[in-house]
Amino acid sequence: MSVAMIASAADRRLLDESRGTRAMTWIMAIMLFLTVLAGALGLGTLSAAVLLDRQLAGRLTVQIVEAVEAKRTNQTALALAALRASPEVTRAVEVDHAKLAMLLRPWLGTDGADPDLPIPAMIDVDLGVASDAAVARVSAAVRVAAPSARIDRHESWMSPVRDFMAMVTWLAAALVLLMAAATAAVVILAARAGLETHRDTIEVLHMLGSTDVQVARLFQRRIAIDTLLGGVIGTVIAIGVIALVGLQLAALGSDLLAGLSLGARDWMILGGLPVAFAVLATLAARQAVLTALGRYL
Amino acid sequence: MRVLAPFVSAGNMVNLRGVAQGRQAVAHLRACRRCRDRAMQGAGHQILKRAMRAAMANIVQFENVGLRYGSGQETLSDVSFTLSTGAFYFLTGASGAGKTSLLKLLYLSQRPTRGSIKLFGEDAVTLPRARLPGFRRRIGVVFQDFRLVPHLSAYDNIALPLRVSGVPESDVEAPVREMLAWVGLSDRVEAKPPTLSGGEQQRVAIARAVIGRPEILVADEPTGNVDPDMAERLLHLFDSLNRLGTTVVVATHDFHLLGRIQNAHMMRLDKGRLLDPTGSLRFPPPNAPSGNPE
Ligand SMILES: Nc1ncnc2c1ncn2[C@@H]1O[C@H](COP(=O)(O)OP(=O)(O)OP(=O)(O)O)[C@@H](O)[C@H]1O
Numbered sequence: 001m002s003v004a005m006i007a008s009a010a011d012r013r014l015l016d017e018s019r020g021t022r023a024m025t026w027i028m029a030i031m032l033f034l035t036v037l038a039g040a041l042g043l044g045t046l047s048a049a050v051l052l053d054r055q056l057a058g059r060l061t062v063q064i065v066e067a068v069e070a071k072r073t074n075q076t077a078l079a080l081a082a083l084r085a086s087p088e089v090t091r092a093v094e095v096d097h098a099k100l101a102m103l104l105r106p107w108l109g110t111d112g113a114d115p116d117l118p119i120p121a122m123i124d125v126d127l128g129v130a131s132d133a134a135v136a137r138v139s140a141a142v143r144v145a146a147p148s149a150r151i152d153r154h155e156s157w158m159s160p161v162r163d164f165m166a167m168v169t170w171l172a173a174a175l176v177l178l179m180a181a182a183t184a185a186v187v188i189l190a191a192r193a194g195l196e197t198h199r200d201t202i203e204v205l206h207m208l209g210s211t212d213v214q215v216a217r218l219f220q221r222r223i224a225i226d227t228l229l230g231g232v233i234g235t236v237i238a239i240g241v242i243a244l245v246g247l248q249l250a251a252l253g254s255d256l257l258a259g260l261s262l263g264a265r266d267w268m269i270l271g272g273l274p275v276a277f278a279v280l281a282t283l284a285a286r287q288a289v290l291t292a293l294g295r296y297l
Numbered sequence: 298m299r300v301l302a303p304f305v306s307a308g309n310m311v312n313l314r315g316v317a318q319g320r321q322a323v324a325h326l327r328a329c330r331r332c333r334d335r336a337m338q339g340a341g342h343q344i345l346k347r348a349m350r351a352a353m354a355n356i357v358q359f360e361n362v363g364l365r366y367g368s369g370q371e372t373l374s375d376v377s378f379t380l381s382t383g384a385f386y387f388l389t390g391a392s393g394a395g396k397t398s399l400l401k402l403l404y405l406s407q408r409p410t411r412g413s414i415k416l417f418g419e420d421a422v423t424l425p426r427a428r429l430p431g432f433r434r435r436i437g438v439v440f441q442d443f444r445l446v447p448h449l450s451a452y453d454n455i456a457l458p459l460r461v462s463g464v465p466e467s468d469v470e471a472p473v474r475e476m477l478a479w480v481g482l483s484d485r486v487e488a489k490p491p492t493l494s495g496g497e498q499q500r501v502a503i504a505r506a507v508i509g510r511p512e513i514l515v516a517d518e519p520t521g522n523v524d525p526d527m528a529e530r531l532l533h534l535f536d537s538l539n540r541l542g543t544t545v546v547v548a549t550h551d552f553h554l555l556g557r558i559q560n561a562h563m564m565r566l567d568k569g570r571l572l573d574p575t576g577s578l579r580f581p582p583p584n585a586p587s588g589n590p591e
């Protein structure tokens with residue numbers, strides 16, 4: 001007796017498949033379409049978040065908030081000196097005053113150009129190491145040198161965005177899991193219905209000495225083929241939609257959304273989803289059939 | 298038809314080539330398993346085998362068997378009998394007497410509500426589910442309602458027992474074609490059961506039951522739907538199988554058939570009880586071990 005998962009050509013005729021509805025194929029196509037979209041969203045936000053982390057990690061802005069211009073200039077120089085003396089700092093550059101004024105113009109109007117209006121001085125800082133300890137040491141050094149310095153980590157400005165991305169990633173993962181559970185449930189129901197439909201045939205097979213595993217194999221094969229076919233259809237359509245959305249995103253030219261791209265590994269994961277779902281469906285069907293057959297004599 | 302010629306000449310041994318081939322294929326499979334067993338058990342195997350053979354003088358043993366469907370009256374009560382390996386039995390009784398019920402116990406489609414049943418020397422009542430297939434493959438059954446698989450051709454229906462036993466596809470065709478010829482259905486190879494007449498379906502069912510040359514053949518009214526000539530032919534098929542060593546049990550209303558098999562035993566059921574001249578409810582009676590049917 002072979003223990004192959006897939007039945008032979010003769011076995012294939014055993015369950016009357018001519019009238020068997022192919023509903024399973026279409027349900028799986030829809031399931032996989034939704035699952036692949038959810039998976040793409042999750043993987044996209046995940047890679048965007050990783051990119052964001054990499055860009056923001058170890059970046060600081062030091063502001064010298066001082067109304068008197070002479071003091072401000074002095075403190076800025078002291079802060080810069082302190083920064084450049086810190087081993088953790090790889091780069092410390094004062095943001096050009098004219099550029100700052102330009103950035104502020106939309107808020108301050110033409111008054112922003114008034115040289116008498118005190119605008120804080122700003123220093124862009126890159127740290128070689130992004131650890132909290134390094135940030136704390138650098139901050140302490142700057143504060144000693146320039147008491148009116150205020151230090152902001154870029155990470156904390158972006159943390160709401162970062163949290164949102166994490167939430168979307170988790171939501172997508174939960175959706176994929178829910179789809180997997182729904183698929184298993186549908187398959188189990190279909191397998192039970194199939195057992196009922198083929199009850200007479202199964203009884204005859206049992207009387208001729210078929211084992212439960214042999215009977216289950218007949219169902220497994222059918223469900224494996226139906227779900228794999230449906231899954232591939234759904235995945236292909238979903239990947240087409242994702243490609244279209246990707247083109248739209250690229251056209252937007254947004255830095256933040258550009259991070260939402262899928263790498264080769266992500267595409268492989270998405271491509272593996274229909275196979276994983278077909279395997280899950282097949283195992284669920286097998287278990288459902290074996291459990292139900294256990295109640296026969 | 299070449300193969301039917303010896304078969305029609307009554308009393309002659311039928312050339313059961315197809316059955317032998319089917320048997321060979323199944324036996325080959327069993328032999329492989331046996332080699333493995335032997336390798337594992339060594340010398341102990343021989344002793345075990347001898348003990349098994351001794352126990353197998355009685356292939357079936359019923360002791361005070363009772364069967365009740367649901368909560369009604371007992372359908373079978375205090376049924377006790379033994380079947381000797383290689384013997385031929387008729388089971389008769391009025392409609393509703395419990396013949397089919399008794400046979401169901403015999404082919405393991407039903408468990409008794411009380412009593413003990415020994416099959417092939419082993420307790421069949423407490424047999425774990427996982428061992429049922431192995432036992433069922435040693436029993437051929439012609440069901441009263443045929444139980445052919447409606448969407449399978451006559452060919453595929455007859456091939457089922459071989460395929461279930463895992464006989465390779467290359468060894469299936471010859472015995473199946475031979476069997477189809479014996480039951481006179483060579484021209485209906487691809488026909489599906491719903492397009493066959495009652496008698497033709499019955500013949501497919503018989504071919505399916507005998508193709509693996511089972512150790513026990515259980516036939517429930519196997520000639521109910523065929524003309525007397527065909528009934529006699531089919532009976533000779535059973536007789537030939539019996540001569541090759543198969544224990545045969547045939548339930549029938551057809552008293553014509555009873556006298557056609559030499560040395561056949563007869564069991565009679567009446568309202569769920571096995572009748573027998575001594576009233577001991579045992580068959581065959583100890584003092585008439587292999588007598589002709591009375
Ligand atoms: N599955 C069942 N559930 C309940 N009662 C049953 C069942 N099968 C059989 N019976 C009852 O058991 C009794 C014996 O039935 P059985 O089929 O064994 O008779 P039989 O001798 O084979 O009759 P026939 O010659 O008509 O085939 C009948 O009264 C029948 O109604």
Ligand SMILES: [Mg+2]
Nearest residue numbers: 396397441517
């Ligand atoms: Mg009956």
